[in-house]
Amino acid sequence: MSRPSTKPRSGMRDFLPRDVARRAYVVSVLRQVYERYGFVPLETPAVESLAVLSGKYGEDERLIYRLLLRGEALARALGRRADAAALSADDLSEEALRYDLTVPLARVVAQYGAKLPRYFKRYQIQPVWRADRPGKGRFREFYQCDIDAVGSPGRLCEAEVLSAVAEALAALRLDDVAIHLNHRGLLRAVLAAAGVPEALGTSALTALDKLDKIGPEGVRAELDARGVAPEAAARLLDRVARAEGAEDPRASLAAFAADLGEGAAAAGELADLLDLLAVTKAAGRVRFDPALARGLGYYTGAIFEVRLTGYGFSVAGGGRYDGLVGIFGKQDVPAVGCSIGLERILVVLDERDLYPPLRVGPDVVLCWFGVPGRTVLAAAAALRAGGLRVEVYPDEAKLKKQLAYAASEAVGAPFAAIVGPDEAAAGAVTVKDLARGEQATVPQAEAAAWVAARTEPSEAAGRARPEPGR
Amino acid sequence: MSRPSTKPRSGMRDFLPRDVARRAYVVSVLRQVYERYGFVPLETPAVESLAVLSGKYGEDERLIYRLLLRGEALARALGRRADAAALSADDLSEEALRYDLTVPLARVVAQYGAKLPRYFKRYQIQPVWRADRPGKGRFREFYQCDIDAVGSPGRLCEAEVLSAVAEALAALRLDDVAIHLNHRGLLRAVLAAAGVPEALGTSALTALDKLDKIGPEGVRAELDARGVAPEAAARLLDRVARAEGAEDPRASLAAFAADLGEGAAAAGELADLLDLLAVTKAAGRVRFDPALARGLGYYTGAIFEVRLTGYGFSVAGGGRYDGLVGIFGKQDVPAVGCSIGLERILVVLDERDLYPPLRVGPDVVLCWFGVPGRTVLAAAAALRAGGLRVEVYPDEAKLKKQLAYAASEAVGAPFAAIVGPDEAAAGAVTVKDLARGEQATVPQAEAAAWVAARTEPSEAAGRARPEPGR
Numbered sequence: 001m002s003r004p005s006t007k008p009r010s011g012m013r014d015f016l017p018r019d020v021a022r023r024a025y026v027v028s029v030l031r032q033v034y035e036r037y038g039f040v041p042l043e044t045p046a047v048e049s050l051a052v053l054s055g056k057y058g059e060d061e062r063l064i065y066r067l068l069l070r071g072e073a074l075a076r077a078l079g080r081r082a083d084a085a086a087l088s089a090d091d092l093s094e095e096a097l098r099y100d101l102t103v104p105l106a107r108v109v110a111q112y113g114a115k116l117p118r119y120f121k122r123y124q125i126q127p128v129w130r131a132d133r134p135g136k137g138r139f140r141e142f143y144q145c146d147i148d149a150v151g152s153p154g155r156l157c158e159a160e161v162l163s164a165v166a167e168a169l170a171a172l173r174l175d176d177v178a179i180h181l182n183h184r185g186l187l188r189a190v191l192a193a194a195g196v197p198e199a200l201g202t203s204a205l206t207a208l209d210k211l212d213k214i215g216p217e218g219v220r221a222e223l224d225a226r227g228v229a230p231e232a233a234a235r236l237l238d239r240v241a242r243a244e245g246a247e248d249p250r251a252s253l254a255a256f257a258a259d260l261g262e263g264a265a266a267a268g269e270l271a272d273l274l275d276l277l278a279v280t281k282a283a284g285r286v287r288f289d290p291a292l293a294r295g296l297g298y299y300t301g302a303i304f305e306v307r308l309t310g311y312g313f314s315v316a317g318g319g320r321y322d323g324l325v326g327i328f329g330k331q332d333v334p335a336v337g338c339s340i341g342l343e344r345i346l347v348v349l350d351e352r353d354l355y356p357p358l359r360v361g362p363d364v365v366l367c368w369f370g371v372p373g374r375t376v377l378a379a380a381a382a383l384r385a386g387g388l389r390v391e392v393y394p395d396e397a398k399l400k401k402q403l404a405y406a407a408s409e410a411v412g413a414p415f416a417a418i419v420g421p422d423e424a425a426a427g428a429v430t431v432k433d434l435a436r437g438e439q440a441t442v443p444q445a446e447a448a449a450w451v452a453a454r455t456e457p458s459e460a461a462g463r464a465r466p467e468p469g470r
Numbered sequence: 471m472s473r474p475s476t477k478p479r480s481g482m483r484d485f486l487p488r489d490v491a492r493r494a495y496v497v498s499v500l501r502q503v504y505e506r507y508g509f510v511p512l513e514t515p516a517v518e519s520l521a522v523l524s525g526k527y528g529e530d531e532r533l534i535y536r537l538l539l540r541g542e543a544l545a546r547a548l549g550r551r552a553d554a555a556a557l558s559a560d561d562l563s564e565e566a567l568r569y570d571l572t573v574p575l576a577r578v579v580a581q582y583g584a585k586l587p588r589y590f591k592r593y594q595i596q597p598v599w600r601a602d603r604p605g606k607g608r609f610r611e612f613y614q615c616d617i618d619a620v621g622s623p624g625r626l627c628e629a630e631v632l633s634a635v636a637e638a639l640a641a642l643r644l645d646d647v648a649i650h651l652n653h654r655g656l657l658r659a660v661l662a663a664a665g666v667p668e669a670l671g672t673s674a675l676t677a678l679d680k681l682d683k684i685g686p687e688g689v690r691a692e693l694d695a696r697g698v699a700p701e702a703a704a705r706l707l708d709r710v711a712r713a714e715g716a717e718d719p720r721a722s723l724a725a726f727a728a729d730l731g732e733g734a735a736a737a738g739e740l741a742d743l744l745d746l747l748a749v750t751k752a753a754g755r756v757r758f759d760p761a762l763a764r765g766l767g768y769y770t771g772a773i774f775e776v777r778l779t780g781y782g783f784s785v786a787g788g789g790r791y792d793g794l795v796g797i798f799g800k801q802d803v804p805a806v807g808c809s810i811g812l813e814r815i816l817v818v819l820d821e822r823d824l825y826p827p828l829r830v831g832p833d834v835v836l837c838w839f840g841v842p843g844r845t846v847l848a849a850a851a852a853l854r855a856g857g858l859r860v861e862v863y864p865d866e867a868k869l870k871k872q873l874a875y876a877a878s879e880a881v882g883a884p885f886a887a888i889v890g891p892d893e894a895a896a897g898a899v900t901v902k903d904l905a906r907g908e909q910a911t912v913p914q915a916e917a918a919a920w921v922a923a924r925t926e927p928s929e930a931a932g933r934a935r936p937e938p939g940r
Contacts, residue, residue: 004521006581006798009565012515014578016585017592020511036854038832038861041490045482045611046516046567046597047535051474065517066538068563070601084554092562093538095479097516108484111476115486117880119864122487127516131540141515152864156843160862163847272843279848328476362508373626373742377633378749384506391508392630394589394622410587 011132011140017360023143025358026172026345027125030145033168037160039123039147044104046127050096052328056103058297063130066093097129101146102324102337109150110328119151125342137313137344148337150325155272158302158320158336163280165306165316165338170281172345173354176309179282180289181249183270184299184319186256189263190290194235196228204228204236211240211291213312219291240290249288250274256290266301273302298324304338308348315348316340362391363451364415364431365406369399371424379419379429379444386448390417407434415451481602481610487830493613495828496642496815497595500615503638507630509593509617514574516597520566522798526573528767533600536563567599571616572794572807579620580798589621595812607783607814618807620795625742628772628790628806633750635776635786635808640751642815643824646779649752650759651719653740654769654789656726659733660760664705666698674698678706681761683782686711689761710760719758720744726760736771743772768794774808778818785818786810832861833921834885834901835876839869841894849889849899849914856918860887877904885921 008014015023031041053064069077069092077091098104101124109120125145132138147164149157162179169177187205196204207222214222216237223233243256250271257267270288277286294303294317301320308315318338326333349355364383368376376392383390391413393402399418406416418430423441431450432439442450478484485493501511523534539547539562547561568574571594579590595615602608617634619627632649639647657675666674677692684692686707693703713726720741727737740758747756764773764787771790778785788808796803819825834853838846846862853860861883863872869888876886888900893911901920902909912920 003798004519006522006577008515008581009517009519012517014515014581015511015513016582017510017512020513023513024511036859038835038859040487040831041485041494042487043485043490043493045478045484046599047479047482047611049474049479052476062541066540067567068536068538068559070536070559071532074559078554078557081554084548084551084557087548087554087557089538089540089544097537107476108486111484112486115880117878118875119861121861129516141517149864154864156846156862156864159843159847160850160864163851276843276847279844280851328473361510365508373629373746374749376626377629377746380630381633381750389506389508391589391591392626394619394624394626394630405588408587410585 009140011134011138013139013141018358021358021360022346022349022355023342025355026342026349027143027145029171030125030168030340031123033164033171034123034147036167037121037147037164039121039149039164042105042108042122042124043126044098044101044108044124046098046129047095048098048104048107050090050094052107053096053099053103056324056327057099060099060130063132064099065097065129065131067095067097068093098126099130100128101126101144101339102148102321105146105148105150106325107328109325109333113329117151119149121147121149123147137341137347139343143342145340145342146337148325148335150333150335153322153334155269155276158273159276159280159282161318161336161338162277162282162286162304165340166280166282166285168340169306169315172349174308174315174345174348177285178307178309179286180292180305180307181270181274181286181302182289182292182304183266183302185266185301186260186263186270186290187293189260189266190236190239190256192262193260194239195232196236200226200228205293208236208240208291209293216241243288243290249286253288256288270302294319302336306340311344311348313344314341315344357456359412359414361389361411362413363389363455364391364417364447365402365411365413366390366392366417366419366429367399367402367406368393368419369396370421371419375424376419379417379424382444383417383429383447386445388448388451403432403434414455417447479610481604481608483609483611488828491828491830492816492819492825493812495825496812496819497613497615499641500595500638500810501593503634503641504593504617506637507591507617507634509591509619509634512575512578512592512594513596514568514571514578514594516568516599517565518568518574518577520560520564522577523566523569523573526794526797527569530569530600533602534569535567535599535601537565537567538563568596569600570598571596571614571809572618572791575616575618575620576795577798579795579803583799587621589619591617591619593617607811607817609813613812615810615812616807618795618805620803620805623792623804625739625746628743629746629750629752631788631806631808632747632752632756632774635810636750636752636755638810639776639785639815642819644778644785644815644818647755648777648779649756650762650775650777651740651744651756651772652759652762652774653736653772655736655771656730656733656740656760657763659730659736660706660709660726662732663730664709665702666706670696670698674706675763678710678761679763681710713758713760719756723758726758740772764789772806776810781814781818783814784811785814827926829882829884831859831881832883833859833925834861834887834917835872835881835883836860836862836887836889837869837872837876838863838889840891841889845894846889849887849894852914853887853899853917856915858918858921873902873904884925887917 127141127143129141191201203226211219220233243252246252298321299319300322303319305314306316320336322334325335366380380390380392406413416432423429428441429444429447430441431447433454597611597613661671673696677689681689690703713722716722768791769789770792773789775784776786790806792804795805836850850860850862876883886902893899898911899914899917900911901917903924
């Protein structure tokens, strides 16, 4: 048998220890901030029934990973058609991998409604799977970090969600956050006012959404190509240009929405939200963006996207969607949420080198010679009792080789400890600072203090700490 | 369209906030202990290629969840056979869900060998999927918490793995841990000495493994049914009975292994291991169990299983397997590991109520009346700045209704804070202890201190804390 490839599947990744530490750092910061805003954690299975997922993602539904039927169910499915070519994916599968965290939330709200708070503010940080073409910051297995506030149609929820996201990104030291804000109702109204036929609405918004990238003339050409009449395109672009005059987002919105008849309610909602945001952590970060459309069809009110300077992708996005959460139940359930994309955050933190010191691996590699294994393990226990992370060199080897192992890049231990016959007789250990070369023989019970005194405070703070309450 | 079921798939579970907190508590304890022993974290994708998984799990391979081919690959596969009934699962899939954490480890060692330390001590805490029949503590999606020490054939690694597991279970306040220990080489030797034909070896061990449950006479009957000659069965059971005379595991092993010719090397390894374990956290917990066989075929040396009083299942198990990790590479790689079953640990902690206080949800629900939204959000920010977890009541409602929401079982907030016109004018907030009824109006900046003074220290300790180093 030929050896199979040991690479991870296309678009999926193995996370070696340093990667895990970086991911865990970001997740831990998000979790803390989310909890400070009163969000509570939810986790759902990786596998959902296709009946739950289907019809929710438009044409992206083809990106869902389906599970093959098993055993007798598969045999029955295959027996149902004589001709193999007549079989479809629907015949061969009834469950699939989680595609996002919003549909599972809707399922959970329908299933456990009475057990959940009337206002359910949940966060969920789990992987999702999409059979998409891999690219920069785009993978087939990736984590979403979602917060959603379910149960209220009010502006306070929207403001809290955006404040939490702004505070989380600030806690990650991302200080160039721009929150782009728009409203679905306003988009509908502006299309109507410009005279774009309803049938061309979605297509026109797709063109408008590119304003940042291709400029007004580019949008005008694309609208033309999409069949929007030149006068309608001109009215649309003219109104968008009005919004650009003002620095303050409220003034910008007011200029844009003036005389916008049926958009008045949406504009009012957005003005109220902007007013609220001025006292939150999102203050100074928000801009009214009349060209922001966002892809997903299920939004019904405010929509937003978070961008950073110099990146073509957004790092977070969301909005109000009052029709989706209730889809599995008997009534509509208003909701607003935002998803932070973990993988994109990591791309930015990597490039900007914004991690705190995150040491993984042992503080100390315990090296030994001329003593029995019991003596080695007893020393390891004594060092661990002092709080040190200790790796025991597992085989007999020359001391030089053991020390080289401790200092090797792959291990990267800052310290070694040595137990030979003299140390053993005295209940001592020789501790060695591998970077500075300094060393001392100290009682085993004092090794942790010796190490701590030679460790940068920031490094110590970067070490794993108990998190008993989660 | 009829509404789909909103239950999770059979054998899979939704974790509501309290469940998530309990699971996270256990994981956090395991992680801390594993890291203290020098293990470093690894994560691998949920999806593996079938070529990597196949041939590793014996007849359990049928429990693997396969992914259906997509798009053109599926069309090609279907076009390859005229007759649908001639199609097999192998035609229709080429990737599958992770079935355990050991095969991915072997893949990672082969793929990144040179980047990894020569001795790779990794821990991995991730879900796996098996299409098994669900039962108590047995699910189709469940977490494994594995540690493995790769690269050394020595006893020190085995002792360290068992010490780490014992320390982790002790940290979870499981104080009735019994570590059953045996050795594959010893099992082979005892079968040979008893005169059990090699062809019946595995079958005989399956019978012997039930000694705990069905007693010697039950095992004798089952050996008979499996075709083992009565004299061979008698010799086997006689030797096992010898081990039962001694309390001390080393004496028990010595009695068992006396005159065991070709088992001497295995017995010697086990004796060395028992000697080492006496100075570790596993001391006093270990027993030599000559009937322990363990199912998986890949073990080559010491094997072990951790049991608790009164449970028919083991909570952890593992052993030395020197043939598996190298399977994807060019040479054998010695390894020893142990897997703690998270779901079973949770069953026991639930039944014994061994959790520390794990409050989830807000410390404070912020209630309000007669003030604008900005005032509410500014008060929320002030309370959060003091370290409180604050949920803002999102809609206009009577104060009584808001307080009832805060105290409701689903929310379970210990405190409410109230902002009305008087508080707003004074930059104050009225804080209310919802259990005791006590309340006071204090400056917003002092609300956190007021709450902290009325929170049990154990509760405060149970709250989520920063974990920046992971």
